[in-house]
Amino acid sequence: VTEHERIKALRALxxxxxxxxxxxxxxxxxxxxxxxxxxxxGASGRLVVSVDDQVEGTHFQxxxxxxxxxxxxxxxxxxxxxxxxxxxxxxxxGSIAAPPSxxxxxxxxxxxxxxxxxxxxxxxxxxGNLTRSPVLAISTTVLGEVQxxxxxxxxxxxxxxxxxxxxxxxxxxGLALLSGLEEEIALEDSHAGRxxxxxxxxxxxxxxxxxxxxxxxxxxxxxxxxxxDGLAADAAHIAIASGLHIVVEAARLMLDATLFxxxxxxxxxxxxLALAGGEDYAILATAGLEVDAIPGFVRIGxxxxxxxxxxxxxxxxxRKPPPRGWDHFR
Amino acid sequence: VTEHERIKALRALxxxxxxxxxxxxxxxxxxxxxxxxxxxxGASGRLVVSVDDQVEGTHFQxxxxxxxxxxxxxxxxxxxxxxxxxxxxxxxxGSIAAPPSxxxxxxxxxxxxxxxxxxxxxxxxxxGNLTRSPVLAISTTVLGEVQxxxxxxxxxxxxxxxxxxxxxxxxxxGLALLSGLEEEIALEDSHAGRxxxxxxxxxxxxxxxxxxxxxxxxxxxxxxxxxxDGLAADAAHIAIASGLHIVVEAARLMLDATLFxxxxxxxxxxxxLALAGGEDYAILATAGLEVDAIPGFVRIGxxxxxxxxxxxxxxxxxRKPPPRGWDHFR
Numbered sequence: 001v002t003e004h005e006r007i008k009a010l011r012a013l014x015x016x017x018x019x020x021x022x023x024x025x026x027x028x029x030x031x032x033x034x035x036x037x038x039x040x041x042g043a044s045g046r047l048v049v050s051v052d053d054q055v056e057g058t059h060f061q062x063x064x065x066x067x068x069x070x071x072x073x074x075x076x077x078x079x080x081x082x083x084x085x086x087x088x089x090x091x092x093x094g095s096i097a098a099p100p101s102x103x104x105x106x107x108x109x110x111x112x113x114x115x116x117x118x119x120x121x122x123x124x125x126x127x128g129n130l131t132r133s134p135v136l137a138i139s140t141t142v143l144g145e146v147q148x149x150x151x152x153x154x155x156x157x158x159x160x161x162x163x164x165x166x167x168x169x170x171x172x173x174g175l176a177l178l179s180g181l182e183e184e185i186a187l188e189d190s191h192a193g194r195x196x197x198x199x200x201x202x203x204x205x206x207x208x209x210x211x212x213x214x215x216x217x218x219x220x221x222x223x224x225x226x227x228x229d230g231l232a233a234d235a236a237h238i239a240i241a242s243g244l245h246i247v248v249e250a251a252r253l254m255l256d257a258t259l260f261x262x263x264x265x266x267x268x269x270x271x272x273l274a275l276a277g278g279e280d281y282a283i284l285a286t287a288g289l290e291v292d293a294i295p296g297f298v299r300i301g302x303x304x305x306x307x308x309x310x311x312x313x314x315x316x317x318x319r320k321p322p323p324r325g326w327d328h329f330r
Numbered sequence: 331v332t333e334h335e336r337i338k339a340l341r342a343l344x345x346x347x348x349x350x351x352x353x354x355x356x357x358x359x360x361x362x363x364x365x366x367x368x369x370x371x372g373a374s375g376r377l378v379v380s381v382d383d384q385v386e387g388t389h390f391q392x393x394x395x396x397x398x399x400x401x402x403x404x405x406x407x408x409x410x411x412x413x414x415x416x417x418x419x420x421x422x423x424g425s426i427a428a429p430p431s432x433x434x435x436x437x438x439x440x441x442x443x444x445x446x447x448x449x450x451x452x453x454x455x456x457x458g459n460l461t462r463s464p465v466l467a468i469s470t471t472v473l474g475e476v477q478x479x480x481x482x483x484x485x486x487x488x489x490x491x492x493x494x495x496x497x498x499x500x501x502x503x504g505l506a507l508l509s510g511l512e513e514e515i516a517l518e519d520s521h522a523g524r525x526x527x528x529x530x531x532x533x534x535x536x537x538x539x540x541x542x543x544x545x546x547x548x549x550x551x552x553x554x555x556x557x558x559d560g561l562a563a564d565a566a567h568i569a570i571a572s573g574l575h576i577v578v579e580a581a582r583l584m585l586d587a588t589l590f591x592x593x594x595x596x597x598x599x600x601x602x603l604a605l606a607g608g609e610d611y612a613i614l615a616t617a618g619l620e621v622d623a624i625p626g627f628v629r630i631g632x633x634x635x636x637x638x639x640x641x642x643x644x645x646x647x648x649r650k651p652p653p654r655g656w657d658h659f660r
Contacts, residue, residue, distance in 0.1 A: 006434065006460060010441050014448075014455040027421060027456040036457040038421060038473070042372045049456075051423045051471055055463040058427075091357060091368060093381045095469055097388075104336065111340050118344075125344040126357040126379070127366040129469075130336060133385040139425055139459075139469035141381055143368070 007031065033152050033241075034081040034225060035142075048087040048144045052078035056136040064178045065204045067106045071113025071138070072120075072205065077228070078140035079121050079208035080281040084226035086217035087146035088210050089123045094140050097133035110138065121208060151216055151224035153241035156286035160222055162246060162301035163294050165212035165283040167202070168231045169259050172277025173266070174203030185265060192265035195258045206281045212296045216285045219294045224285040230278040232322030235301075235310045238286065245306030248275070248322070251315045252300045272323045275312065337361065363482050363571075364411040364555060365472075378417040378474045382408035386466040394508045395534045397436045401443025401468070402535065407558070408470035409451050409538035410611040414556035416547035417476035418540050419453045424470050427463035440468065451538060481546055481554035483571035486616035490552055492576060492631035493624050495542035495613040497532070498561045499589050499600070502607025504533030506596070515595060522595035525588045536611045542626045546615045549624045554615040560608040562652030565631075565640045568616065575636030578605070578652070581645045582630045602653045605642065 011031045026039045035050035054074040056062060065073065071094070079089040094114045098107060107130075118125050123142075177183050177196055186196040209226075216224050223242055225234045232248065239246045253274055263270035286303055287294065301313075311319045341361045356369045365380035384404040386392060395403065401424070409419040424444045428437060437460075448455050453472075507513050507526055516526040539556075546554050553572055555564045562578065569576045583604055593600035616633055617624065631643075641649045 006437060009434070009438060010458070010460075013438070013441050013445055027454050031455070031457055036421070036423070038456070040370065040373050040377075042374055044372055047370075047377075049421070049423065049471070049473065051425045051457065051459050051469070053425055053427055053459050053461045053463075053469065055427055055461055057464055058462045091366070091379070093366070093379065093471065095381045095383055097383055097385055097467060097469075104339070107336060108339060108343070111343050115343055124357050125361070126368070127361055127381065128340070129381050129383050130340075131383045131385055132388045133383075133465065133467065134387055135464050137427060137463060137467060139381065139383065139427075141379070141423065141471040143379065143473075 034084045035087070037085070037146070037150050045145045045147045046150060048082050048085050048146045048150060049141065050078060050081040051139060051141045052081065054138045062136060067109030068113035068116065069204045071110035072117040073113070074138040074140050075114050075117035076206045076208045077281065078142045079117070079123070079210070080206070080226040080228065082142050082144040083208045083210045083213040084151065084224050084283055085146050086151040086213045086224065087144040088214070089121045089142045089144040089208070091143040092118050092123050092125045092140065093127040094125060094138060095129040097131045097137040099134060099136060100132060102136060121210065147217065151213065151221055151285065153223055153225050153238050155223035156238050156242035156244060156303050157222055157288065158244050158303055158305050160286040160288055160303040161291070161299050162235065162248065162303065163221070163285045163287060163297040164231070164300045165209055165297045166280065167256055167258070168227055168280045168282050169270070169273040169277035170199045170202035171206060171279040172230070173199040173259070173262050173273060174201070175279065176266070178203070191261040195262035198258045199262055202280060206279065208281060209283050212283045215295045215297070216283065219287060219291050221285040221287045221294065224283055227280050227282040227284055228278050230276045231284065232275040232310050232312070233278070234284055238284070239310055240308045242303070243308055245304045245308065246301060246310045247304055247313050247319070248301040248310060249313050252298065276323045364414045367415070367476070367480055375475045375477045376480060378412050378415050378476050378480060379471070380408060380411040381469060381471045382411065384468045392466065397439030398443035398446065399534045401440035402447040403443070404468040404470050405444050405447035406536045406538045407611065408472045409447070409453070409540070410536070410556040410558065412472050412474040413538045413540045413543040414481065414554050414613055415476050416481040416543045416554065417474040418544070419451045419472045419474040419538070421473040422448050422453050422455045422470065423457040424455060424468060425459040427461045427467040429464060429466060430462060432466060451540065477547065481543065481551055481615070483553055483555050483568050485553035486568050486572035486574060486633050487552055487618065488574050488633055488635050490616040490618055490633040491621070491629050492565065492578065492633065493551070493615045493617060493627040494561070494630045495539055495627045496610060497586055497588070498557055498610045498612050499603040499607035500529045500532035501536060501609040502560070503589070503592050503596070503603060504529035504531070505609065508533070521591040525591035528588045529592055532610060536609065538611060539613050542613045545625045545627070546613065549617060549621050551615040551617045551624065554613055557610050557612040557614055558608050560606045561614065562605040562640050562642070563608070564614055568614070569640055570638045572633070573638055575634045575638065576631060576640045577634055577643050577649070578631040578640060579643050582628065606653045
């Protein structure tokens with residue numbers, strides 16, 4: 001059973017929960033999107049709320065980044081879900097589960113990172129929890145506001161174009177360098193060395209693209225998601241939720257000098273890295289043909305009738321299924 | 331450095347976060363109380379939000395309860411913080427970090443428990459997160475609404491009386507039975523056996539006392555907290571936040587037949603169990619002398635001028651400091 005199927009089962013279980021409450025508050029969007037949306041009587045806009053976990057051994061190793069970067073990273077990853085709904089994070093609750101061996105300086109470092117991220121987002125840390133745990137884990141709840149209905153995964157229409165804000169693939173390369181103990185490439189005085197430093201920073205210091213999310217709303221985007229699982233996988237989430245086929249045009253995909261330089265050094269395919277690498281927290285959106293520009297975005301594909309999945313259109317016009325993951329690009 | 335000091339340090343770090351935001355939303359109460367309070371422009375009442383963690387090895391062992399009870403327990407523990415503010419939980423996000431060895435039936439059991447608790451609370455599960463982790467951990471975010479300013483730890487006044495809703499000490503006995511492998515006492519056909527079954531149920535199936543919290547607001551309570559650390563420790567939280575001394579009158583403290591029977595069997599002091607045992611999620615509140623009853627509550631003490639701490643007044647009029655913890659009652 002895949003994680004997708006597990007989430008489907010949970011969604012079915014909790015589905016009956018969507019009804020209006022006696023006090024008038026109503027969940028207008030529940031499990032299965034980047035964030036949940038709540039309508040409060042009297043309030044302008046909708047409340048957006050989401051939670052994200054960072055667990056040592058699953059998402060990071062403590063040796064891979066400073067505690068301050070860890071706290072900021074956990075906060076930005078959570079805030080990215082709000083950004084992808086077109087919202088702005090206003091309030092943050094950061095729950096830290098830490099082994100007794102974590103000293104006070106390290107704990108305060110995590111908190112300082114949460115505060116740094118909150119400041120960058122224009123948000124406030126208003127609560128949290130401290131608990132003992134055999135492994136270090138940070139659970140971040142973000143609350144924000146979005147005007148109107150927000151941007152969801154469902155909503156893309158046949159004929160829409162596909163837009164991408166920000167580079168992709170870099171964070172996954174950074175993670176690969178760290179987990180493969182190839183971090184020392186970043187010490188090289190070379191194109192690859194500079195690219196490695198950029199990729200390490202992309203993984204260690206991600207940003208939630210709130211301005212890009214809001215630009216999507218301002219430019220009538222029909223759907224949006226943040227690139228956390230990987231460009232192809234996240235495009236597939238839109239395709240499935242919207243019931244259409246998404247074509248990513250390889251020639252239009254940003255294959256920047258950074259990705260080329262590091263891919264060459266690692267003997268990997270840069271297109272594969274761009275399609276499969278996750279945790280960049282770029283925003284992927286769809287919008288109608290009448291939209292000819294979204295500030296900060298480039299057009300990278302289109303929506304068609306067909307199987308709810310993603311294909312990659314190569315420069316020669318042939319199509320292929322997207323890569324499944326990192327190890328398929330060797 | 332104690333947990334209290336750690337939280338103080340974090341509070342100082344995040345303090346500057348309390349300002350009004352451009353969109354008019356404002357955190358009116360941040361870190362350091364049971365829950366945070368948010369004022370939203372246009373919304374009636376305040377938004378209450380809190381997060382609570384349950385980590386295997388720290389808060390529970392999987393063998394101690396069913397997965398369904400685990401999911402419900404995690405949800406109720408979090409909702410209790412909202413209840414203690416006088417609010418009602420409306421929306422729940424349940425984040426589950428689980429080892430790959432946790433099978434789908436177990437995961438679904440946890441979710442069913444979250445749903446059961448949500449139904450009992452009149453709330454909806456609207457989101458969450460699934461992630462891999464070496465240890466099973468549930469992080470629960472609860473969102474609710476409270477009228478007016480809510481009930482805080484600060485607010486008790488000299489001369490106020492101290493009120494308690496619900497039995498205390500039972501959950502800690504249940505936990506002690508489980509962790510000391512004395513669970514088999516519950517199999518005895520005796521007073522102690524019946525008491526053990528009640529205590530195990532108190533630990534395994536706690537309830538967030540929303541009606542009691544609302545009764546506090548309706549009856550002009552001046553402060554409130556839920557009994558999670560232990561009656562004496564939680565009374566001390568009120569004493570410190572309100573800047574006064576709290577006297578718990580031992581003779582008035584509910585020493586029910588259940589606690590007496592099990593204390594005798596375990597060779598412990600029932601008063602000590604009542605004062606030190608946590609996780610009952612009873613509500614402790616203060617109210618002025620003019621309040622002569624709060625539905626579901628009994629009066630157990632009073633607030634005086636003096637050191638911000640708690641003392642226990644024995645039936646003979648002598649005072650002693652409260653017990654420090656479970657092991658001080660042998």
